[in-house]
Amino acid sequence: MTLLWASFLWGAAFGCAARWGRFCLLRGVRQGMGHDRNEPRGHAPALQAFALALAVALLASQGLQWLGWVDLGQAQIVRPGFSPLGVFLGGVIFALGMVLANACGARSLVLLAGGNLRALVTVVFLALGAQASATGVLAPLRQWLQGVAPVTLEHATAQQDLMANGLSALTAYAVLAIVPALLLAAYALRHPALRHSPAQWLSALVIGALVAVGWWISATVEVDPFEPAKLTSLSFIAPMAESLLYLQVAVGRAWSPASAMVLGVLAGAAVTAIATGTAHWEGFDNPAQLAKSAIGGLLMGFGGLLAVGCSIGQVLTGITTLAWATLPAVAGIVLGTWAALRAQSQNLSV
Numbered sequence: 001m002t003l004l005w006a007s008f009l010w011g012a013a014f015g016c017a018a019r020w021g022r023f024c025l026l027r028g029v030r031q032g033m034g035h036d037r038n039e040p041r042g043h044a045p046a047l048q049a050f051a052l053a054l055a056v057a058l059l060a061s062q063g064l065q066w067l068g069w070v071d072l073g074q075a076q077i078v079r080p081g082f083s084p085l086g087v088f089l090g091g092v093i094f095a096l097g098m099v100l101a102n103a104c105g106a107r108s109l110v111l112l113a114g115g116n117l118r119a120l121v122t123v124v125f126l127a128l129g130a131q132a133s134a135t136g137v138l139a140p141l142r143q144w145l146q147g148v149a150p151v152t153l154e155h156a157t158a159q160q161d162l163m164a165n166g167l168s169a170l171t172a173y174a175v176l177a178i179v180p181a182l183l184l185a186a187y188a189l190r191h192p193a194l195r196h197s198p199a200q201w202l203s204a205l206v207i208g209a210l211v212a213v214g215w216w217i218s219a220t221v222e223v224d225p226f227e228p229a230k231l232t233s234l235s236f237i238a239p240m241a242e243s244l245l246y247l248q249v250a251v252g253r254a255w256s257p258a259s260a261m262v263l264g265v266l267a268g269a270a271v272t273a274i275a276t277g278t279a280h281w282e283g284f285d286n287p288a289q290l291a292k293s294a295i296g297g298l299l300m301g302f303g304g305l306l307a308v309g310c311s312i313g314q315v316l317t318g319i320t321t322l323a324w325a326t327l328p329a330v331a332g333i334v335l336g337t338w339a340a341l342r343a344q345s346q347n348l349s350v
Contacts, residue, residue, distance in 0.1 A: 003222040007257035010217060011264025014210050014234060018110045018265075019272040021203025025050050025311040026098055026107070029337050035345055048187065048194035049204040054316055055184035056208025061215055061233075061320035062177035065159070066169050070219040073157055076230035077308055078323040080156040086145040087325060090306025091314070091332020092339075093299050097126075099340035101296025104311045105236040105304065108297075109262065113269035115281045121290060122297040123240060129301020130241035142306050158322040176322055210234060211317050218257075233320075235313030236262070237304035307332060 017023065028047030030036045064070045072078065098104045101122045103111060108126070111119035132138040155161045162172040188194055194201050214233030223229070239258035246259050273279035284290045304310045307329040309318050315333055318326035 003217070003257050004255060004260045006217050006221050007260040008264040008267075010210065010213060011261035012268030012271075013264075014106075014207060014261075015110060015113065015265035015268025015270075016272045017203040017206040017210070017268075018106065019114065019269040019278075020276065021049060021200045021207075022046065023049060023053070023200075023203055023207055024104070024107045025315060026102070026104060026337060029334070030341055033338065033341055033345075035341060043191070043193040045193040045197050045200050048189075048191060049197075049200040050316070051184045052188035052194070052201060053204040053208035053211075054319060055181040055188065056205055057211035057316060057320050058177050058184070059181040060209055060212035062159070062173055062322070064212055064215060066173040066177075070215045070231060072215065072231065072321045073160060074228070074231050075215070075321045075323070076232050077235075077313070077318050077326065078156045078321050079325055080154070081150060081152040082325040083146050083148050083150045084328045085148050086150075087307050088328040088332040089145060090303045090308070091329045091334075092336035093303030093332075094307055094310060095303070095333045095336025096340050097296040097299025097301075097303060098311065099296075099337060099344060100292050100299065102292075105240055105300060106234075106265070106310070106312045109236070109240070109265050110269040113266045114273035114279045117281065117283045118289065118293050121293040122300075124244065125294045125297030126237070126301040126304075127240045127244035127297075129298035130237050130305050131245055131301070133302045133305040134238070134241065138302055142302065145306055153324055156323055156325070158324065207234075207316075211320055214317070215320075232258070233317045235309055235317055237301065237310050237313060241301065241305075311337075 024046055027036065028044055028050045031044035032047045034041040061070075061072065065072050101108070103119060103122060105123070105126050108119040108122040112123055129138070133142045155164055158176055159172050162175065163169065167175075188201075188204075211233050215231055218229065218231045218233065239262050242256055243259040243262045246253055246255065270279070284293075300310065304313070307314060308325070309315075309329055311333055314326055314329040319330065
């Protein structure tokens with residue numbers, strides 16, 4: 001199987017699972033704050049599902065590392081030198097855009113596959129924002145923020161730190177993966193809300209496993225021993241920007257595994273939407289919704305590139321590498337989402 005086909009099928013599996021289980025961190029945080037009208041206060045099955053997916057992803061990904069099948073220290077997201085403040089601000093900016101658009105990048109792709117045209121606007125503007133931040137007019141601002149109070153660590157991951165201090169690989173795996181995974185699973189399964197929703201907990205198990213599958217694919221399928229590429233797994237900001245760029249200037253450019261993954265997500269989510277009878281056209285009720293989708297997409301594109309990941313690429317996938325650079329990004333995304341939802345609820349109550 002070629003890398004492109006592996007990436008497409010991997011993305012399709014994510015699209016199916018995410019559409020079927022309505023997998024979404026934003027929806028989970030909203031439920032956890034009691035702002036979801038469809039769930040009683042105290043019920044947060046979507047947040048529990050995210051925790052369950054993270055438990056599986058962490059256990060499986062670090063398991064591959066312990067077995068020696070992948071080296072997560074070579075992941076693209078892992079770097080010893082970074083700006084904690086810049087990464088944190090990137091996470092906050094991404095979160096503000098996510099709340100404004102009412103969906104993250106991955107969720108927007110899944111919604112678009114079911115006929116949601118609001119998500120189309122978000123996807124296009126997210127990709128534009130990310131490309132502008134990578135090589136366009138926003139690149140100088142991104143580079144400046146990435147250079148604010150930088151730090152350089154001797155060891156880029158917590159696992160490397162523990163092993164450098166004499167702990168065995170098995171002990172590090174137990175401390176950094178098994179124990180946290182058990183705690184996450186305990187939270188996920190403690191309350192009955194998730195247990196009573198098979199679609200959500202089954203999709204969470206699949207998505208968590210797909211994170212590890214992504215590391216394995218990038219480490220083993222069509223690897224050039226003379227020029228090994230950095231490892232990647234589920235992440236959507238840069239792949240969405242790359243896919244939009246390919247649509248515009250395909251001549252002379254090779255079809256990338258990242259773009260194949262994005263196409264797979266759209267295909268898998270579309271098939272699932274049609275099979276479950278949830279596919280239907282949706283548009284904007286007023287110009288304000290259009291503005292929010294567009295501005296939210298731009299903020300997610302810029303913030304996601306600055307934070308080197310999104311609510312999937314950092315909060316789910318990034319954590320599995322145990323990279324120190326992931327922590328400020330996750331903190332920014334989680335705190336930014338909480339603050340934006342709180343401000344939104346106060347404005348609505350005025």
